[in-house]
Amino acid sequence: MIELNNLTFSYYKKGVPALLGLDGRIEPGIHLLAGENGAGKTTLLHLIAGVASPTAGTVLINGSDPASDSPAQKGMVFLLEENTSFPMKTIRKFAEAHSPFYPNFSHKRFCENLQAFGMTGDEAMKKLSLGTRKKALLAYALALGVDTLLLDEPTNALDIESKETLKTLIASNVSEEQTLIISTHTVAELENLFDGAMIMLRGNLLWAGTEEETAERLAFEKTRAPEPDALYSESQLGYYNSIFPAIEGEPTNVDWRLLYSALHSPKGADVLKQLKNPLS
Amino acid sequence: MTQPIPSTAGFSFRRVWAFALYYMPRLQGEMLIYAGISLIGFILCLLPAHEAVQKFLMVGVWTVIPILFYCGPLIFAKGPDTRIVERLMPVSAAEKLTFYYIYILIVIPIVVYLLPLAASWIYMACPSLQTPEVTELYKIRFQYRGVIWIINIISGVFVALACLYGVMASRHNRMMFGIVGVVVANVAMGILSGIIGVVSAIKAIKENAFLAGLKDGLAGTEENADKFASQFVTEMLDDFNQPNPLTLSIMGTIIVLIILTGWLTYRSIKRKNL
Numbered sequence: 063m064i065e066l067n068n069l070t071f072s073y074y075k076k077g078v079p080a081l082l083g084l085d086g087r088i089e090p091g092i093h094l095l096a097g098e099n100g101a102g103k104t105t106l107l108h109l110i111a112g113v114a115s116p117t118a119g120t121v122l123i124n125g126s127d128p129a130s131d132s133p134a135q136k137g138m139v140f141l142l143e144e145n146t147s148f149p150m151k152t153i154r155k156f157a158e159a160h161s162p163f164y165p166n167f168s169h170k171r172f173c174e175n176l177q178a179f180g181m182t183g184d185e186a187m188k189k190l191s192l193g194t195r196k197k198a199l200l201a202y203a204l205a206l207g208v209d210t211l212l213l214d215e216p217t218n219a220l221d222i223e224s225k226e227t228l229k230t231l232i233a234s235n236v237s238e239e240q241t242l243i244i245s246t247h248t249v250a251e252l253e254n255l256f257d258g259a260m261i262m263l264r265g266n267l268l269w270a271g272t273e274e275e276t277a278e279r280l281a282f283e284k285t286r287a288p289e290p291d292a293l294y295s296e297s298q299l300g301y302y303n304s305i306f307p308a309i310e311g312e313p314t315n316v317d318w319r320l321l322y323s324a325l326h327s328p329k330g331a332d333v334l335k336q337l338k339n340p341l342s
Numbered sequence: 343m344t345q346p347i348p349s350t351a352g353f354s355f356r357r358v359w360a361f362a363l364y365y366m367p368r369l370q371g372e373m374l375i376y377a378g379i380s381l382i383g384f385i386l387c388l389l390p391a392h393e394a395v396q397k398f399l400m401v402g403v404w405t406v407i408p409i410l411f412y413c414g415p416l417i418f419a420k421g422p423d424t425r426i427v428e429r430l431m432p433v434s435a436a437e438k439l440t441f442y443y444i445y446i447l448i449v450i451p452i453v454v455y456l457l458p459l460a461a462s463w464i465y466m467a468c469p470s471l472q473t474p475e476v477t478e479l480y481k482i483r484f485q486y487r488g489v490i491w492i493i494n495i496i497s498g499v500f501v502a503l504a505c506l507y508g509v510m511a512s513r514h515n516r517m518m519f520g521i522v523g524v525v526v527a528n529v530a531m532g533i534l535s536g537i538i539g540v541v542s543a544i545k546a547i548k549e550n551a552f553l554a555g556l557k558d559g560l561a562g563t564e565e566n567a568d569k570f571a572s573q574f575v576t577e578m579l580d581d582f583n584q585p586n587p588l589t590l591s592i593m594g595t596i597i598v599l600i601i602l603t604g605w606l607t608y609r610s611i612k613r614k615n616l
Contacts, residue, residue: 113429115613131612133357134349137432147422149368159364163357163432165346 064088068119080105086270095245096322097262103245107212111141141212142203153198154183166207175201178227193219204235214245225251249319259318261325268325269337273316279337281306281314293333294324307336349432358437372417376410376453384461393473407454412524414450415506419516435612446502488583496596501527503603511610542578
């Protein structure tokens with residue numbers, strides 16, 4: 063479990079903070095990390111990965127500081143960024159040198175993932191397109207078996223078929239005990255995969271909760287006519303996608319994209335109020 | 343696949359070795375280039391060429407070799423930015439620093455100095471290769487084995503470690519900061535050398551050669567000017583080659599700088615925000 067306690071971060075001592083006192087708990091599962099450009103998503107991933115230290119507050123993974131120098135702690139987390147590079151010619155060579163540090167790495171799974179993307183692992187990385195390089199790295203990262211895997215924009219540069227393959231691989235590679243955080247702007251491409259979401263706005267974490275927690279508070283509906291009682295509503299291709307306060311006992315499918323749009327809209331405060339204080 | 347490395351607490355040489363293996367593809371290339379430069383340089387030096395050419399090559403090679411040593415850490419700044427992957431690796435900062443130090447202070451010196459020193463030995467052992475001027479250069483180069491030799495070594499170590507610090511501490515332009523580290527450390531060593539020179543010269547003024555030369559000059563004869571000048575330098579260097587408060591404090595200063603640079607580098611590896 064990841065715990066954020068008043069997590070604050072500034073890149074410069076006297077600079078404007080990139081993260082403003084974030085609080086939240088992220089349970090094991092697959093989580094969406096969404097926010098506008100510059101919201102602080104990558105900074106948050108860096109803090110969870112331990113490659114940056116908070117200016118104030120704490121981030122804890124299973125009760126331990128990810129920025130600690132302990133190899134055991136470092137072995138629990140892996141961050142795959144958009145521009146991750148390594149000094150080897152092929153992903154297989156990289157895996158040979160890098161994977162021994164990760165005791166849960168599955169070579170079999172790595173080969174299967176590569177195969178799913180139509181790769182052998184012996185392709186010269188320099189000669190590959192951005193998308194193919196990314197597929198090789200994703201195949202490797204998903205096979206690492208770390209407790210916490212952080213993927214920054216994993217679908218960028220992937221073709222439609224590869225995005226579908228990635229969805230399948232995420233579903234099959236990530237166990238119930240693992241936490242996978244996916245930072246992305248294209249929520250729809252990985253929909254139905256997320257067990258929870260973290261939604262950010264200008265350095266603030268507006269909402270961090272599971273699908274169940276969100277569904278307990280909000281109901282998502284698609285209607286033909288606008289609903290005056292909706293907390294938030296938007297029209298799309300002749301339909302209205304709306305958010306209402308949840309009604310106990312009535313199931314709902316959480317629409318993360320709609321929630322993101324609602325929280326970033328002028329009506330965001332009302333939706334947020336319902337999320338944070340459902341009984342008010 | 344290689345066996346997994348346990349993430350045990352405490353220092354592990356197995357992790358240091360695994361970290362070295364991760365870097366190996368990069369390092370192999372650098373080591374081959376360095377060894378190649380040393381080899382080619384010394385083959386050229388040993389070729390029976392014109393004395394001036396041979397002298398020029400020898401001086402050139404002995405100028406390039408320390409630069410190769412100083413700039414060895416730049417390999418860690420070369421190519422794509424792989425810092426995130428390295429920073430995430432389950433290897434402690436102390437283990438990473440140990441690897442960097444072994445590579446910079448043991449592997450690189452062996453690669454760059456072994457061939458030239460072997461070539462020097464071959465040269466001195468084969469009279470047929472020798473020319474008076476180059477032999478004289480060798481004698482001057484290897485003349486001092488005392489304090490001057492130790493100061494040369496530790497100041498070189500400091501410059502190489504300053505380069506490593508520049509590479510590890512900078513967030514952007516790691517190559518440039520590594521080079522800045524080399525330049526700044528060399529300037530610092532130059533200032534120390536200047537202090538040594540001034541103090542030694544002041545001390546040597548009281549020695550015989552200077553007084554004899556002065557007397558000779560005042561008499562207007564200057565018959566032995568070259569001899570006295572050479573003797574003056576020899577007396578100055580002989581004095582500096584002995585442990586005394588000046589030389590010991592210079593050595594102490596450089597050692598303190600080495601420790602400080604090491605601590606700053608360790609801190610950068612451990613805590614630097616990316």
